[in-house]
Amino acid sequence: MLPFLVPQTIKPPSSPPHLLASASARSSPKLPLCSLPSNPSAADKNPQIQSLSQLGNLLQALQVLPLEPNPSQRTYELLILSCTARSSLSDAVRLHRHLSDDGSDQDPFLATKLINMYSQLGSVEDARKVFDETRQRTIYVWNALFRALTTAGEGLEVLHLYRQMNRTGTQSDRFTYTFVLKACVASENLIELLMKGKEIHAHILRHGYETQVHVMTTLVDMYAKFGRVAYADFVFDEMPVRNVVSWSAMIACYAKNGYPFEALELFWEMMLGENESFPNSVTMVSVLQACGALAALEQGKLVHAYILRKGLDSILPVMNSLVAMYGRCGKLEQGQRVFDQMKERDVVAWNSLISMYGIHGFGSKAIRVFEDMIDSGVSPSPISFVSVLGACSHAGHVEEGKILFSSMAKEHGIYPTAEHYACMVDLLGRANRLDEAAKIVQEMRIEPGPLVWGALLGSCRIHCNVDLAERASRRLFELEPTNAGNYVLLADIYARANMWREVNRVKKFLKARALQKVPGRSWIEVKRKIHSFMSVDEFNPHKEQLHALLFKLSTEMKEKGYVPQTNVVLYDLAEEDKERIVLGHSEKLAVAFGLINCNSGEVIRITKNLRLCEDCHLFTKLISKYAEKEILVRDVNRYHHFQNGECSCGDYW
DNA sequence: GTAGGGTTAG
Structure with missing residues (x-):
């Protein structure tokens, strides 16, 4: 024995x-x-x-x-x-x-x-x-230390020692390169490390390692983690040898960096193109993520069928991503069904379900799922609390949220992070309890970061509180001087308060620093094809037709009492011009495209990369009534389910 | 003798 x-x-x-x-x-x-x-x-x-x-x-x-x-x-x-x-x-x-x-x-x-x-x-x-x-110190000894340090998160030390190794004349091998590339990602100081990574990229090419699939895949992944999609793309394109891991790394790169459309395109190329790699469970996780990001339900269903055919439906991360995908595509029953069929459920599976109900505004249901999770013996993770507190916030369940927040440390030994504080600030702020929200920020046990100040500023926007907004934005600008979204948010608050001099001051500031806000984009899937819209898009082939339809609809709805919410426009223009601008918002173009191309009875599903503006919200509510259409719009925060002139968010978003 | 891609939220 x-x-x-x-x-x-x-x-x-x-x-x-x-x-x-x-x-x-x-x-x-x-x-x-x-x-x-x-x-x-x-x-x-x-x-x-x-x-x-x-x-x-x-x-x-x-x-x-x-x-x-x-x-x-x-x-x-x-x-x-x-x-x-x-x-x-x-x-x-x-x-x-x-x-x-x-x-x-x-x-x-x-x-x-x-x-x-x-x-x-x-x-x-x-x-x-x-x-x-x-x-x-043979190369094995060096490599072992590099691996140990990278695992321990000491990437900077690896890079320091790598320099030392080169000076001693020890030659790197293909293992060394994978370790030092990973070390670049496993550290904090981003831009310097990206430069270092590029330098190592040059060493790799100089020493003829471009045929080593492990090395090149790690390179793709390093650029992906830095968000440098174009670089990752370039390396992937130039790879003489690719396997399933390289394909998956590139698909994940797109899916994680806001290019879900490209992720799906590459997936189909992998499936149908002339190569010998076939997707596996890891590939499918990123593909499902991309479907979810685009609310591309039909694509998602195809992927689901493929998963069943390949017998990947016993793999936990695949099933978890499937639940999340149905949730993000607005198919709650399907998401719940997949969850019910799972043989084992970990905390990620439960979190996916909680957030599915949360983003659809079913706060009580999300809380019930959270409780079911604990009853079933699964301990909540920090993300469980982000999800359930977010659910409370979307549904306005302030008291329940406060109880859950205080139970975190006491009952579950989880200490709130910036994310959790931001959820609480959002919860209280949305409910117009700005004083309480500000008090939370003041009394936080950790230094409030951009997430928390951003949540406070967002709440000030909803309730038009200029004083508090100025205080929050001052801190926010110090912490994130180049995030244009924060300046736009403040300008928006000034605009609502009719403080046009201040609006112009913020806009001048943005211009002087060449900062640009992220342009609004919307996507819609029609007959398994994804169509993308931007408000300023000269090249859209459907532009004329869509604008004509929107103009007609707007005119008709005005007769029935629709008043365009032009205060969302940050320019001090004539009312007529403001109306023209809001009518061209990407989300309205997508709605118009859906009205023309979706069959009657079919639900229109749209995703948007920013928060839905008040005018698009009102417009879509009215359209859902007059065109008798069910319209689902997922904005950056949550789902809006428009039906018969009402929205599931109850105008609380 | 050592290596590469993935799940939930924000």
Whole structure:
């Protein structure tokens, strides 16, 4: 029996006995130490395993007994692996002492193993000590340290040491490049590290590594994490060899950086183009994300069918993304159905469901799901609270939100982060309890960041509180001097208060710094095709037709009492010009396109990249009544379900 | 002897 080598927590092995019985010590797999106990008969017969048993006992006795006289490299290697498998740092330290005593710690092979061991046991300091004490630093030793430091989030140190390594004349290999590229991402100071990453990119090309698919994929991913989609795109295009991981990295890059349309395009190219890579579960997660971002329900359904056909429906992250996709496409029943069919549900699955109900304004339902989650024995995560507090905010459930917020630390041991405080500020601010919201900011246990001040400024906009808005924006501008959205928000508040001099001052400031607000964009899926609209889009082939229809609708609705909400326009123009501007908003163009192209009875689904403006909201409500159409619009915050002249948000958004 | 892509929110 090997009680020492095999902790109870390690699950029984699935590896066949022949793997364990490998004759060559060097080629034996990593598993055997964990795999031994389930097959005692094999262990009895196998000399290798018998010696493992002795080693186990030996290690157990390390404190009092000496090791065998001259432990071999293989003996030490197995002992190191055993410490890692048992997660015992104290044994690891004792073992390390033995290696130091007989000089084996100077063996670069064992030094590498020691570094890996300490890294996996969570002690990067000890890993570093091993490295510092190793005189013969082979590329394996360097790579092990780079990996350990990157895992511990010490990317800057990796880059510092990488420079040192280059000076000593040690050549990087393909593993080094993947580690140092990852180190660029695993640090804080963004722009400098991007420069460093580009420099390493140049080294890679200079040394002829562009055919190494691991290296190039890591490069794609590094640019993706920096949000440099064009660079990622370029590297991917130039790759001579691609596999499923490279395709997935590029699709994820698009999906995560606001290019969901391109993500879907690449997915179809992967499916239908001439290449030998086929999507797997990881690919599908990003593809579902892209469908959700576009509210592309028909595409999403196709993807769902593919998942079923390929048998990927038992994979938890895939199912979680599927729930989220249906939620974001406005198909609550479908989302709930997928969730109900799941055999196992983790906290992410529950969070997806909570946020699905939350963004649709079903606050009470979201709270109930949150409670069901706890009843089922799943502990909430910080994201669970972001979702459920967001749900309270959208539905105006202030008291429930306050109770949940105070339960975070008390009942669940989760301390509020900036995200949670921002949710509370939003919840109170929206409900016109600005004093309470401001008090939360004042009494926060952490420094209020841009998220929190932004939430406060947003609330000031809803309730037109100029004084508080000026205070919040002052801090916000200090923290995010180049975020044009914040300045636009303040200008909007001034405009609502008819303070045009101040509006112009903010606009001049923006112009002087060449800051531009993100242009409004809307998307609509019609017959599995996605169409995109911008308010200023000279090249849209449907422009004339859509404008004509909108003008006609607007005129008719005015006769029925529609008054255009022109106060959303930040220019001090004649009323007529303001009306023309609001009538050209991207979301109205998408509605008009949907009216022309969707069959009767079909729901119009639109997504927008910004918050819905008051005029588009009112206009769409009226259209839903006069055209007898159900219209779903998801803006950056939540869903609006327009039907028969009403919106599911109850004009509270 | 070591390596690359993914889930929920904002």
